Amino acid sequence: MTEAEIIPIICDLLGPYNLEGKLLAAETDIPAELNIDSVGVLDFIMEVEDHFDIEIPMNVVSETRTVIDLARYVAAQKNKA
Amino acid sequence: MVDLLEKHRAIADRFQRMIDMGVNALGVTNDQMISPTRAIVGNREIILAGTNNYMGITFEPSVIAAGKKALDEFGTGTTGSRIANGSFAMHKELERSLAKFLGLKHCIVFTTGYQANLGMLSGLAGPKDTIYLDADSHSSIYDGCTLSGAKLVRFRHNDAADLDKRMARDDTGGGRLVVLEGIYSMLGDRAPLADFVALKKKHDFQLLVDDAHSFGVLGPNGRGLGDEAGLEDGVDFVIGTFSKSIGAIGGFGAGNHPLFDTLRYAMRPYMFTASASPASVATSIAALEVLAKEPERRQRLWDNSQRLFDGLRALGLETGTDVVSPVIAVKMPDELTTIAKWNALFESGVYVNMAVPPGTPNRLCLLRCSVSAAHSFDDIDRIIEIFKKVVAN
Ligand SMILES: Cc1ncc(COP(=O)(O)O)c(C=O)c1O
Numbered sequence: 001m002t003e004a005e006i007i008p009i010i011c012d013l014l015g016p017y018n019l020e021g022k023l024l025a026a027e028t029d030i031p032a033e034l035n036i037d038s039v040g041v042l043d044f045i046m047e048v049e050d051h052f053d054i055e056i057p058m059n060v061v062s063e064t065r066t067v068i069d070l071a072r073y074v075a076a077q078k079n080k081a
Numbered sequence: 082m083v084d085l086l087e088k089h090r091a092i093a094d095r096f097q098r099m100i101d102m103g104v105n106a107l108g109v110t111n112d113q114m115i116s117p118t119r120a121i122v123g124n125r126e127i128i129l130a131g132t133n134n135y136m137g138i139t140f141e142p143s144v145i146a147a148g149k150k151a152l153d154e155f156g157t158g159t160t161g162s163r164i165a166n167g168s169f170a171m172h173k174e175l176e177r178s179l180a181k182f183l184g185l186k187h188c189i190v191f192t193t194g195y196q197a198n199l200g201m202l203s204g205l206a207g208p209k210d211t212i213y214l215d216a217d218s219h220s221s222i223y224d225g226c227t228l229s230g231a232k233l234v235r236f237r238h239n240d241a242a243d244l245d246k247r248m249a250r251d252d253t254g255g256g257r258l259v260v261l262e263g264i265y266s267m268l269g270d271r272a273p274l275a276d277f278v279a280l281k282k283k284h285d286f287q288l289l290v291d292d293a294h295s296f297g298v299l300g301p302n303g304r305g306l307g308d309e310a311g312l313e314d315g316v317d318f319v320i321g322t323f324s325k326s327i328g329a330i331g332g333f334g335a336g337n338h339p340l341f342d343t344l345r346y347a348m349r350p351y352m353f354t355a356s357a358s359p360a361s362v363a364t365s366i367a368a369l370e371v372l373a374k375e376p377e378r379r380q381r382l383w384d385n386s387q388r389l390f391d392g393l394r395a396l397g398l399e400t401g402t403d404v405v406s407p408v409i410a411v412k413m414p415d416e417l418t419t420i421a422k423w424n425a426l427f428e429s430g431v432y433v434n435m436a437v438p439p440g441t442p443n444r445l446c447l448l449r450c451s452v453s454a455a456h457s458f459d460d461i462d463r464i465i466e467i468f469k470k471v472v473a474n
Contacts, residue, residue, distance in 0.1 A: 039439040
């Protein structure tokens, strides 16, 4: 799976957390620009884990801020398997 | 220059909005405490329904006498950690009493329950291990997990099947610790312990239960979740606090592992902070005796909880869980309504906890009540009546 394929899926999964209806792009900083609190980010990450059937440990979450960061991580995990 | 405090501006604005609506719900000052369930605030008497004083033990004469005696005989403070300054005899006595109460071999006392979680989680798990924590875990559990340096995997609240799935994904091979709470502090629901213990047949892991809100409260002996479920053998480590059913300050970790006491030399939140004060330790010992001797307190707590739960639900209010619990959280539609209703309750003479995100699960806004064995049925009825007048209208 490529990052380009993963990005739109991540944006879809972000929908319910994007309460202010911000425009989503690869460079969107998820917690800061979408104003999602710490627990909300973790809940969203759980949705990503389940969608792709991968593990994203909480330790990784603090380092993956943008949609593209997350897509890169997901791609690495998917392609590892 | 980057102003370090500027990042908190949004919090300041949110806080100001609350103040503008009335009283500071997060900083009420009790000018005088009349009893475990009554305070004077300004010149008004308030019924306290948000204290976590489950056993109503804070004014118990035998407990107060023990605290005074300890002050007289051991002074006001310990002025250092047990590793540096040594223990007072009573620290060890408290550890022995707790181990006996819990039916476990070993117990370590901490200065607060928060530190018990920081210490135990970071002592048990290290960078090569994985901690699986329930999504609704208390902040002290999250912080303990972070301190440990372990890999952190969060599973869906109270969902053993979800944990199973996440454990199956893991391939790191280190030790694995699963962390649950007895009674969850915000919604009052309990972990389905049997489901989690059953997973031990399928996956290798050690299980820790934070019984902060359930120690003294759950089970035929008041030992907590494992006692209630009849599954104490399935729980490897128990954590608790003295700040709730014991009515003091402090926390503990306990277990049967032969190396348990080694944790004393491996837990920074135990080693690098002053040990609990003589008065707090002595009142904890005395309160534990009262708990063991007077199981009727537990019964009163549950009778009161049932009454408040039924009363609030009869008003059509939605509670955090469908199971009766001493933590009864009433769901509110949004933050502004929560603040307004909290103020109305307080104006009418009832104190509850205002709980808003991110301190709550699923972005819920809550008026959180906690019941005490020291409430009378009249108190409970009065609380229900005031909820009827100001919240359910
Ligand atoms: C689940 C849980 N664990 C730990 C703690 C911390 O306990 P303490 O107040 O003793 O620091 C609390 C209480 O705030 C709690 O709710």
